[in-house]
Amino acid sequence: MTNRRIAYELKKYRERLNDIDCADCYTAKQLKTILTQPDIITPNVHTFNEFMRQSIERIHAEGRVSYASMMTDTLKMFDKAEGEIPMLVMNHHVVSHFDSWMKKQGHTDGGQQIRLCHIKAQVNEAIKRGLLKCKEHPFAYTRIPTPEPREMDITPDQIRRIMQRDVSHSKRLTLAKDMFLLSFYLGGINFADLMQVDLSGTGISYKRQKYLLGQLIEYTLASNRKHGLL
Template identity: 65%
Template structure:
């Protein structure tokens, strides 16, 4: 039978003359040792499995009991552990420490993910996770892995409701927490009979109406804003996103715009292991005219602003508010409105959804059988974008078709 116990090797001190406290893994007559972070100055400070003759003996013994308990709990989750050798058991028991070293709380686990995101250059996602962690710590403090359960998750959700967080805000925070919990379960760091989200439903907020009307976008296209640098920037960036199939800001500023065709993988979904992630579309003349005003030597957009990417986006949105006021556009106008408006117009004039998703840079869902056989191609996306441009240029031409399509959908 496999057993775990605390011990030292009095005959094998370190070069510095210290005696590390070890966890002995015993299987029949076979033994292996797991080193803890604790060590003694003298072998006499160890008696009958405990630390003695030290001022901090009581505290050390408590910490050692916790350490031993951690490995004993892991041992219980190993099926037929008596069939393994001591060396094999040691490898299994210490695997989690190699995957997530020094993970004592769920907060530590979140911090590790934030650090990884920053190292990958995904500062925007890292900032969102940092915001989630701040809110979580305000509600729960430092949460040991062992109590990261459905009670903690329920309490966190109730706390957010009581403190005025919207459904949209709760959705983001709970989704971040759930994703990290699932990773911890996968790595064996969290073990639970019931999933921590077993009784907590992630809210789905009502979608915000961020698209604008055909008349509004025609106002933007025809507006003479040459006298204002802010309004010119707002108009150009909004229309450039729209003409490039509703491309996101984060993708727009990093894509090479020097060629007649742009190709990119949406940053937000670059980690997803799905097919059809690359979006390639031709740069239409309307977009080319705008690009020529801002393109730098490296093929990327160049602005005469000493802002970070995030601050520049906020500045553009501020300029778009000024543009909306100037043109008397009642709808909310943000950079994201260009993406929503493109998708809305494409849907209204009957562009198939897989082509719209391709233009937007979304990953095509391969769980739908037909998507495993049919692939959206660039020329289809180019045609879709041109059709949307034709729609805003001559909306009256499309009006009979849109009305007929609406009637047919009602009949179906």
């Protein structure tokens, strides 16, 4: 077993050495660094799923919680569709099957776009680190869909109708109208940021926060309960 493990390690280093242009130009110490660096950066990675899990942990540690949460959802979906995929077989067949699986499950173009972009980013990172080697890029035959733009504009006449609408009979509608118009006047500030802004001065300053839809709903409900609206 020890001999087999040594043979495996030597084969891995020999393949990495063959990929180095002008290997004779490097010292023994430099070659050792080149050959062992991938193991130092991402140790004990045997499957693409493991690589994604480590990436999610790193992203979460960097404070990008929302992005890490979306990546986790993508990984759960990938696990369900493909299972644990060894790095050696992470190719265009896997990506094509995952794309087809999402379509059969009824995911929208926008949903497919997000999931495929996450997978592609991780594929590119694995290639960059030397963990995934392929003659053809896994996304060579898969087109990432672009969702049709939604009509989101509100006409000036509609804004005037909202401003002139009498909603004094409803406490909730009054709050909704006031918050919408205040957000409109402040250039589209979202509700979560608006609830934390100090409006007592002559100007406002805030750092825009990114919320997932579920987080924004929870935040809105909690705020409404706090103010006795629910």
